[in-house]
Every structure is written in C-alpha cells, then in structure tokens.
Amino acid sequence: MEKSKAVKRDSITTAKILSDALPHMQRHDGSIIVIKLGGHAMSSPEAMASFARDVVLMRQCNVNPVIVHGGGPMINEMLKKLDIPSEFVNGKRVSDAATVEVVEMVLSGKVNKSIVQAINGQGGRAVGISGKDANLMVCTQAEGDLGLVGDPHTVDATVVQSLINDGMIPVIAPLGAGANGETFNVNGDTAAGAIAAGLHADRLLLLTDVEGVKDAEGDVITSLTAEQVEQLTRDGVIAGGMIPKTQTALDAVRGGVKAVVIMNGQQENACLLELFTTYGAGSMIRA
Numbered sequence: 335m336e337k338s339k340a341v342k343r344d345s346i347t348t349a350k351i352l353s354d355a356l357p358h359m360q361r362h363d364g365s366i367i368v369i370k371l372g373g374h375a376m377s378s379p380e381a382m383a384s385f386a387r388d389v390v391l392m393r394q395c396n397v398n399p400v401i402v403h404g405g406g407p408m409i410n411e412m413l414k415k416l417d418i419p420s421e422f423v424n425g426k427r428v429s430d431a432a433t434v435e436v437v438e439m440v441l442s443g444k445v446n447k448s449i450v451q452a453i454n455g456q457g458g459r460a461v462g463i464s465g466k467d468a469n470l471m472v473c474t475q476a477e478g479d480l481g482l483v484g485d486p487h488t489v490d491a492t493v494v495q496s497l498i499n500d501g502m503i504p505v506i507a508p509l510g511a512g513a514n515g516e517t518f519n520v521n522g523d524t525a526a527g528a529i530a531a532g533l534h535a536d537r538l539l540l541l542t543d544v545e546g547v548k549d550a551e552g553d554v555i556t557s558l559t560a561e562q563v564e565q566l567t568r569d570g571v572i573a574g575g576m577i578p579k580t581q582t583a584l585d586a587v588r589g590g591v592k593a594v595v596i597m598n599g600q601q602e603n604a605c606l607l608e609l610f611t612t613y614g615a616g617s618m619i620r621a
C-alpha cells in the first residue's frame with residue numbers, strides 16, 4: 335500500500351515535469367543544437383549513457399543534436415603507451431606526423447564509436463564521421479609552431495544536414511583535411527564552433543568539467559560579452575583549455591550561431607537542464 339502511494343506521488347511529479355517542459359520543447363522545435371563533448375565529460379560509462387539518453391530524448395522532441403567530440407585524455411593515454419612526448423600551447427596540442435596518426439586512430443576509432451554505440455544503445459540512430467568526410471572541414475595550418483594543427487578554413491555541412499534530415503544523430507571527430515592531402519588535428523572546441531557556424535546552429539553547448547567561465551574570485555559568470563572575454567583573457571583569468579572554448583564561443587556567435595553556453599557536462603542531465611528547464615546552466619555568450 336505504502337509502495338503504491340509512493341509510485342503514485344512520483345508519477346504525479348513526473349507528469350508535472352513533462353508538462354512544465356512543453357514551452358521549452360516548443361521553443362526549440364526543429365532547432366539544431368551542436369554539442370561539444372570534451373574528453374573530461376566522458377569520464378565513466380554511466381556519464382556516457384546518461385549523455386546518450388539526453389541526446390536521444392532531444393531527438394525524440396524534434397530537436398536536432400549534432401555531437402562534436404574531443405578525447406584529449408584518451409589521446410594522452412595512448413601517446414604515453416607509445417612513449418611519444420606531447421605538449422600544449424594555449425590549450426592546443428603541438429602535433430607532429432606521429433602524433434596526428436595517434437590522434438586520428440584514437441578519436442575516429444575508439445572514442446567516436448563508443449559515443450555512437452552509447453547513443454544507439456539508448457534507441458537513437460547515430461552515425462560517426464570525422465571532419466575529413468565529404469569535405470566537412472577543410473583546414474589550413476594554425477598559426478604558431480604547432481605543427482599539424484589545423485584551423486577550419488571552409489566548412490561544407492551538407493553531409494551533416496543530410497544525416498539530420500534522415501533522422502540520424504551525427505557524431506563528429508575533430509580532424510580536418512588539408513588542401514595537399516594533410517590530416518590536421520583540430521581542437522575539439524574549435525571544430526565544434528566552425529561546424530555550428532557552418533550549420534547556422536541555434537545553440538552551441540560546450541560541455542566541460544567546470545560549471546562555466548569563472549572570474550578572478552572563482553565565481554561563475556552566467557552571461558558574458560565579447561569585451562569581458564577579451565579582458566579576462568588579457569588578465570590571465572581565462573587560461574589553458576578555457577582559451578579555445580571562449581575564443582570558439584566568440585567566433586561562433588560572430589559566425590551566426592545564436593548563443594553559446596559553456597557548462598559542466600559532468601552534471602547529470604546537463605543538456606536537458608539547459609534546453610528544457612528555466613534554469614540556465616553555465617556561462618552564456620550571445621552575439
């Protein structure tokens with residue numbers, strides 16, 4: 335008797351939550367949401383399954399998720415096994431030919447396919463590709479002495495749009511082709527921003543391992559302007575891996591993406607919180 339009362343109470347709460355979500359679902363109806371899943375946000379099989387479930391639920395609600403992933407920690411692990419040293423400059427991995435070979439193997443292989451499998455395991459239909467497929471991301475060499483690190487030069491999002499139109503969930507590894515047959519290692523955030531701009535996405539969610547962009551006191555800044563980002567970077571408050579994220583956010587909004595949110599992907603149901611509730615998670619950057 336007690337148990338059935340509890341089930342009834344929980345069911346009433348669930349029905350209320352679904353009802354509250356209706357205006358948010360209507361607001362995002364038919365929209366394209368690019369989600370960057372960082373290596374740190376894929377910390378456990380449970381976290382991956384929870385993310386996959388959110389993505390499948392989005393698709394079920396006629397919201398079109400496009401996943402662009404990273405995998406820095408997984409690349410580090412493989413480079414270590416192979417005894418290949420690695421260093422980062424301003425959040426980007428200096429990449430010689432041997433490093434790029436490992437990056438492509440890890441990202442297009444195990445990481446990409448484990449996300450695809452997690453989404454399919456929740457009843458979605460995910461397709462894994464890299465930025466090299468169908469000329470999605472043609473790159474030029476990035477500035478600085480970074481070796482084979484690419485900056486997206488042209489994005490042709492036709493293949494992504496075709497997958498979306500067919501009800502698939504694209505899962506994209508951040509590699510790009512060069513005009514002379516090179517393979518470029520592209521920072522996952524940079525790739526996500528370029529693809530979001532190429533798709534004129536409604537929103538770009540950059541999932542990471544912190545609540546958002548923090549100020550000098552360590553408090554999360556919920557809404558950021560371009561000027562604030564530039565000042566915080568000059569002051570060294572925005573540093574390391576947060577630099578490509580905030581620069582990506584600025585490039586994306588300038589490139590036509592309506593809003594970018596930098597948020598904690600380790601928080602359970604992070605994407606649902608952001609899209610389908612009134613609670614705005616993380617730091618939002620708008621045009």
Ligand SMILES: Nc1ncnc2c1ncn2[C@@H]1O[C@H](COP(=O)(O)OP(=O)(O)O)[C@@H](O)[C@H]1O
Nearest residue numbers: 372373374542543544547548571572573575576
């Ligand atoms: N101002 C800042 N606010 C928040 N995080 C910052 C800031 N400056 C630097 N960071 C660092 O950026 C990290 C996120 O970047 P990164 O480790 O590359 O994440 P991911 O692997 O998810 O792409 C945070 O864990 C934090 O250590």
Ligand SMILES: CC(=O)N[C@@H](CCC(=O)OP(=O)(O)O)C(=O)O
Nearest residue numbers: 372373404405406426427521522
């Ligand atoms: C050029 C560059 O830095 N490429 C990244 C690509 C993976 C990535 O961005 O992974 P996270 O999102 O997990 O950090 C790298 O080699 O680590």
